[in-house]
Amino acid sequence: MTDTLVTEVEQTVDAYLARSYGAERRLTLAECHGWDRAFLDEIDDLGWFALAVPESADGVGLPLSAVGAATMSLGRHLVPGPMVERLLLPALLLRHIDGSGPPRHDLPGAVVALVDPAANGTWSVDDDGVRVESGGLVGSMLPVRFGQEADQLLTVAESAGELAVYLLPPQTPGLDIEPVASADPTARLARVTFTEPAGAGITPVLTGSAAGRFVTELRAWARILAACELSGIATRLVEDTSAFVQVREQFGRPIGSFQAVKHTLADMYALARSLRNLCDAALEDAVSSSAEDLPMLAAVTKAYAAEAAVGVCESAIQMHGGAGFTTETDLHLYYKRALALRGWYGDHEELAHRIGDALLAGAGLAEPGDVS
Amino acid sequence: MTTTVDPTLAAELEEYRTLCRSWLTEVRIPDVPLSLTERFRVLREWQGVLFDAGWIGIAWSREAGGQGLSHLHQLVFSEELARARAPQPIGLIGLDVVGPSIDRFGTVRQRTELLPRLLSGEDIWCQGFSEPDAGSDLSSLRTHAEIDGDDFVVSGQKVWTSWAHLASWCAMLVRTNAQAPKSRGISYLLVDMSSPGIVTRPLTQMTGDQEFCEVFLDRVRVPRENLVGELDGGWAIARHTLGTERAAYTLRRRVEYEVALQDAINELSACPTRDADPRRAYRVRSAVGRSHVSLRVLEAQTRKTIGRLAADTGPVPEDSVDKLLLNDIEQQVYGSIADLLGPLRVAPSGRPLGLDAARWAHDHLYSRAASIYGGTSQIQRNIIAERLLGLPRD
Ligand SMILES: Cc1cc2nc3c(=O)[nH]c(=O)nc-3n(C[C@H](O)[C@H](O)[C@H](O)COP(=O)(O)OP(=O)(O)OC[C@H]3O[C@@H](n4cnc5c(N)ncnc54)[C@H](O)[C@@H]3O)c2cc1C
Numbered sequence: 001m002t003d004t005l006v007t008e009v010e011q012t013v014d015a016y017l018a019r020s021y022g023a024e025r026r027l028t029l030a031e032c033h034g035w036d037r038a039f040l041d042e043i044d045d046l047g048w049f050a051l052a053v054p055e056s057a058d059g060v061g062l063p064l065s066a067v068g069a070a071t072m073s074l075g076r077h078l079v080p081g082p083m084v085e086r087l088l089l090p091a092l093l094l095r096h097i098d099g100s101g102p103p104r105h106d107l108p109g110a111v112v113a114l115v116d117p118a119a120n121g122t123w124s125v126d127d128d129g130v131r132v133e134s135g136g137l138v139g140s141m142l143p144v145r146f147g148q149e150a151d152q153l154l155t156v157a158e159s160a161g162e163l164a165v166y167l168l169p170p171q172t173p174g175l176d177i178e179p180v181a182s183a184d185p186t187a188r189l190a191r192v193t194f195t196e197p198a199g200a201g202i203t204p205v206l207t208g209s210a211a212g213r214f215v216t217e218l219r220a221w222a223r224i225l226a227a228c229e230l231s232g233i234a235t236r237l238v239e240d241t242s243a244f245v246q247v248r249e250q251f252g253r254p255i256g257s258f259q260a261v262k263h264t265l266a267d268m269y270a271l272a273r274s275l276r277n278l279c280d281a282a283l284e285d286a287v288s289s290s291a292e293d294l295p296m297l298a299a300v301t302k303a304y305a306a307e308a309a310v311g312v313c314e315s316a317i318q319m320h321g322g323a324g325f326t327t328e329t330d331l332h333l334y335y336k337r338a339l340a341l342r343g344w345y346g347d348h349e350e351l352a353h354r355i356g357d358a359l360l361a362g363a364g365l366a367e368p369g370d371v372s
Numbered sequence: 373m374t375t376t377v378d379p380t381l382a383a384e385l386e387e388y389r390t391l392c393r394s395w396l397t398e399v400r401i402p403d404v405p406l407s408l409t410e411r412f413r414v415l416r417e418w419q420g421v422l423f424d425a426g427w428i429g430i431a432w433s434r435e436a437g438g439q440g441l442s443h444l445h446q447l448v449f450s451e452e453l454a455r456a457r458a459p460q461p462i463g464l465i466g467l468d469v470v471g472p473s474i475d476r477f478g479t480v481r482q483r484t485e486l487l488p489r490l491l492s493g494e495d496i497w498c499q500g501f502s503e504p505d506a507g508s509d510l511s512s513l514r515t516h517a518e519i520d521g522d523d524f525v526v527s528g529q530k531v532w533t534s535w536a537h538l539a540s541w542c543a544m545l546v547r548t549n550a551q552a553p554k555s556r557g558i559s560y561l562l563v564d565m566s567s568p569g570i571v572t573r574p575l576t577q578m579t580g581d582q583e584f585c586e587v588f589l590d591r592v593r594v595p596r597e598n599l600v601g602e603l604d605g606g607w608a609i610a611r612h613t614l615g616t617e618r619a620a621y622t623l624r625r626r627v628e629y630e631v632a633l634q635d636a637i638n639e640l641s642a643c644p645t646r647d648a649d650p651r652r653a654y655r656v657r658s659a660v661g662r663s664h665v666s667l668r669v670l671e672a673q674t675r676k677t678i679g680r681l682a683a684d685t686g687p688v689p690e691d692s693v694d695k696l697l698l699n700d701i702e703q704q705v706y707g708s709i710a711d712l713l714g715p716l717r718v719a720p721s722g723r724p725l726g727l728d729a730a731r732w733a734h735d736h737l738y739s740r741a742a743s744i745y746g747g748t749s750q751i752q753r754n755i756i757a758e759r760l761l762g763l764p765r766d
Contacts, residue, residue: 265763277673280672
């Protein structure tokens with residue numbers, strides 16, 4: 001059931017992108033780091049952003065795995081823009097927030113930037129989290145994707161040993177959003193700072209165990225989607241590289257007839273294929289996974305994706321020779337995006353450590369700096 | 373295996389799993405002795421016990437002495453066997469590798485006479501494919517057979533033949549037509565290992581075991597009725613044998629790795645000094661975490677393999693992706709756990725970090741064979757590149 005659904009969504013998205021989205025558009029969009037209202041409206045008209053939005057909020061009501069399926073295609077075509085921010089976050093929030101007034105009804109169609117310091121692990125020294133203090137928020141985070149462009153900022157804050165989830169409009173007093181340079185061709189970035197208790201008096205949308213449940217799912221799905229996008233990237237680069245080595249000639253024959261090249265392609269294929277299978281399995285299992293199992297499932301998927309996809313990109317660059325190092329091909333865009341995704345919510349090394357820890361302790365997966 | 377099989381079959385498999393599990397809790401599971409000859413004897417007896425209880429040849433036809441169930445039933449039993457820490461029966465080459473080909477291509481007589489004894493463990497089989505000058509390039513094998521009356525007369529040499537010194541039968545590839553192109557002049561013969569003219573010489577593996585042999589054949593008479601399939605038509609059967617080997621093997625080994633990693637985790641987490649040194653704690657976590665990721669990758673991969681088994685597609689080039697991953701993952705898992713033995717890996721009686729040094733050092737060495745037997749990793753890469761990606765041949 002999930003399987004056919006995933007295939008259908010993926011094929012629909014893929015067919016559209018194959019038709020209407022080519023290298024030229026990719027380049028144009030990458031030049032503005034994916035912030036293009038017209039393009040977002042186009043996607044909106046296709047109904048993709050509504051895929052996983054519940055029917056009660058006028059969405060299509062598909063499970064979140066449908067977002068994963070769409071994301072594989074977005075990865076394959078390297079579609080820049082606030083995709084996770086619009087495909088996943090509103091849909092996920094709507095599953096967790098009760099009621100009918102705001103903020104629920106502002107969510108469908110909104111671009112929701114994610115301010116979850118856990119996305120950066122413990123790498124940042126200056127920007128070390130967001131806390132609730134004197135009824136407002138203090139702290140900062142770098143980088144936040146589409147922080148400046150977003151309609152809402154979904155903020156995960158620490159509040160007296162628990163988590164609290166806030167949804168803040170960008171105009172919130174005390175909230176400072178400063179654009180910063182981005183090396184991710186698909187995303188604009190910002191530094192978000194909460195000063196002198198920002199948004200004092202604003203009530204969180206989720207607190208206590210409800211916030212805990214939401215954040216667990218959020219992080220798990222963020223990892224699964226990153227893996228799906230990486231899987232799309234890897235699949236695409238195997239196809240492109242395989243086509244390239246059959247036409248590029250050296251020593252009087254296609255380089256694809258040289259065994260060193262063939263074996264590299266075979267390894268790339270095995271990596272991309274196994275990553276794809278892992279993502280399929282994760283999408284299939286995630287929907288019915290318990291709250292205890294989901295984080296492990298997601299961490300495993302992301303850990304492998306982080307390593308496998310970047311490996312495929314690097315081999316693709318190598319197999320393209322000098323051209324692979326230039327900006328004349330799209331390879332560098334794929335590579336930079338893969339590197340950005342690799343670090344987000346933990347790369348293979350970090351996650352392997354957390355997975356190992358959990359297995360040895362016979363416990364669930366812990367986030368660094370977990371407050372619970 | 374939820375999506376790949378239909379609900380009725382899934383329910384049936386779950387019921388079957390319960391049956392396997394409860395039988396395995398009741399039977400006495402043998403300890404596996406270290407000495408190879410002892411091991412052989414014990415595991416052959418174990419095969420008899422499994423056979424009598426109906427757990428052997430699960431996916432084989434009833435006509436051939438099997439249970440007439442699906443490959444998925446076989447998989448369920450293999451999983452439960454591994455989970456119960458029970459050993460595999462000794463006759464795996466017969467059961468997983470050559471037997472299915474005999475069942476598929478053999479004559480009625482070959483099937484009815486040979487297969488029941490193969491299943492029960494009464495006859496142990498070996499696979500005489502590789503030769504000193506024909507490993508990866510199997511089609512250039514030179515052991516030859518001439519027809520003389522009602523017999524083939526076979527001369528030549530095989531090598532790396534697992535269990536040849538203890539086996540009673542060998543499924544052997546021989547050249548029967550020197551004029552035909554390499555792969556078109558090969559026949560598939562069933563050779564009685566007690567025939568005059570066969571000499572086996574065990575080779576010692578790096579693990580210390582003598583599991584495989586050189587086999588010398590000097591004018592060995594093999595009845596013509598022991599030919600499987602057509603004369604000179606053995607190559608297609610050999611490919612079937614190698615393909616079957618890959619799928620069955622992948623599924624079985626995967627479960628064994630799972631169990632092995634779980635054992636390692638149990639040993640490590642029971643060791644109080646595990647976290648004493650932060651650098652070592654770091655390595656332990658990393659080894660366990662990475663291995664777990666590898667095994668989840670393999671599990672996801674084998675869902676597709678199971679789908680192919682359920683659909684009975686037969687061997688396909690996609691099997692090579694499984695084999696390549698399997699090789700890498702076996703080596704990653706055993707290599708990284710064995711690395712945790714540190715300097716004590718050379719002291720088999722040691723228990724560094726709680727790990728059983730003898731076992732992990734042995735299994736790590738054995739893992740080096742994974743990328744050699746059943747078609748080397750390089751050969752799998754050639755298959756993937758040429759048959760799945762369509763890259764030109766050399
Ligand atoms: C534990 C174990 C058990 C075995 N059991 C059996 C058995 O029961 N019966 C049986 O018949 N055989 C058995 N084998 C043999 C096994 O199938 C062969 O070892 C294997 O096919 C490789 O052949 P080879 O040893 O001749 O190596 P070679 O083919 O000589 O290969 C040597 C190296 O060259 C590489 N190479 C060769 N050709 C190519 C190419 N075209 N492109 C790139 N690289 C290449 C190989 O990958 C390898 O790295 C067993 C082997 C082992 C290790």
